[in-house]
Amino acid sequence: MLPQRMTHRRSSPADAIHDLLAAGWRAQALRTFVAFGCPQQLTIYGPMMADELAVRVGAVAAALEPVLVALEPFGVVAQTEGHYELGPIGRVLLDGEPDSMATAVAVDAHPLWQEAMQSLHTTIRTGRPPHGGLYGYLDQHPDVAELFDLYMARRTLRTAPAVATHEFGDRVVDLGGGTGIMLAHILRAHPRTTGWVVEREPVAKRATAHLAEQADIQGRWEVIVGDIFAAGDIPSDATDYLAASVLHNLSDEATGVLLATIREVMPPGSRLRLVDMVVPPGAAPDPSRDLGLRMAAMFGAGERRLGQYAALLQKAGFRIAEVAHPLPWGLTLITCISDESDEIEAM
Template sequence: MTTDHHDLTKLFAAGSCADRPVASPYQALRAMTVGGDVRLKALWAFVTLGIPLILKDGPRASDDVAAVCEADRSKMRRFLYAMHAYGLVDRDAAGRYGLTAMGQVLLPGEGSMWAEVGVTMAPLWQEAGERLPETICIGHPAILRDHVAPHALLTRDRQLATLFDMFMNGQSRAVADALADRDYSSVRTLAVAGGGARNVLDTILRAHPHLKGILVERSRVAEQAEHHHAEQEVADPVQVAYADMFSDLCPPADVIILPLVLHNHDDTDSRLLLAHVGDALRKAGPLARLWCIETLLPKPGVCTSAIDLDVRMMTLFADGQERTLEQYQELMRLAGLDIIATEALPADQTLMIAQPAA
């Protein structure tokens, strides 16, 4: 059984959109109410029981897995039967279960999605979703109370904060690999800011050691990054820029990458950030470009993972939102930038390449 790496993301939302032909409205609603919640909790059980690690070295019988987990054999048989249907494991002629490519993505380590499962099942995230009706009524995430973003709440839970950082780095892995495959022969300086920036920068620099890398981050993240980059196999040390891009100037660079940054902010703040980026591009020279990476909302009535992500953003970020390509084009225009090209990236993300307007 062959399963694409990114099908795991689709599994999260498999029951959340009525995007398949159904016999009745009841059937469509049942898929939304049962499928999404059950599949998320099944992923949580799969990871929490350590099944990916148990199957890491090869197929094993269901009863063997149950013995290692100290679980009920009958329930484990039923559970692995379901995991087979979900595409996390396959089953050989002897009835033994082994990890599929999708199941392997849940193994701990670089590029793993196990951290995303843990973050999504964390009480903070669960409560945020449960309070969505209140959020819709009051106009901001009910979970945040006096905070403007969930990051402030993360500082109260060190384990969750660590898991969230791992989640962000893992989320950026496939995109980072795709960016590293691009041509950088005319690029000398590369700046990256925002979600998964460290991972994106490291991946590109390893593939293109002639580049000078600049990591633009908040002070707490930047301090961690200085220690991290000292251990990386890159030819030139990475410059770590302590900057709040809403109030500080962005450092000039031939290419400035913003991975999943703008969707955290409202239009006013996004335009301000983009204006600072535009100033940096003009200082860098006429060939300097912005690479903005976001998940684009589809046209009305079409269901993609971006719809689910936008609802999640509504529950957690006071100003966060997903946008259409047309909305990003307008944001760029108002900030003095023009989108000159777009390219599809892994994990349903899109690369928007922009330059200062003439």
């Protein structure tokens, strides 16, 4: 069972503000715990005192122990009589676990993402993220690009099976389809379907390599090196146009341009399938609210409410036919059809 967070300190507005500030400190404790290789040492050697762990990872015990103490209430570590071991959620910090978050932590701890979060004030003031946006930076830094693709692939590995359970027609285009994980799952779940991934060149290469390794879907996919904003790069005879975790990288203006481009290309009766987070009504905590901050820092954009999607879609000539929620990671599948369609045609 996961430990219960103690909430007794959040009894006043001042305590609540303290908690918000401390969330940033705790995140730093988590990054540090991982950067020192503590999860691996605790897995290999089992429970140990903070001094022993400090020696093993090359740290100063007096400074390391507060990190362990801060992470204990969240179940990252567990402590018995001064001996620390990996707690119930600490396991996912290890590489190789099926639901491993090791790459997510590595991305979060990378100077590019850290610098972006620290520049949030400037980005909000100017609307311009550092380095002119993530993808330009990745083009110049192949090692970081690979890390990012791996992070997205791990994340999509959890959502793709759920997306693939939905109905898809015979020809699916995955726009900005990353390394092809989503398309592979859709093809596997829909044996009559063929598909394309449209991607920027370096990612397209990794998509080709990944899809080529999937023995059960050979002959049913193609990777197009292209720009999703260029109508000529998007197949015009598909049944489904998928854009997963693409729109949340884009300003409303750029989203409008992309939606209009897709609308121009797609044949009558086809569908647009958006996979993104949707900020829910009310004020309850939700992952979309947190990821929106990262999107603001990296892209000067953010996660949207359903009404905001509906407005952007309507402007581009679409209407929402179905909203499927929740997918893993708090994602939502929004199915859209042309505003001229009476209904989705049989495909």
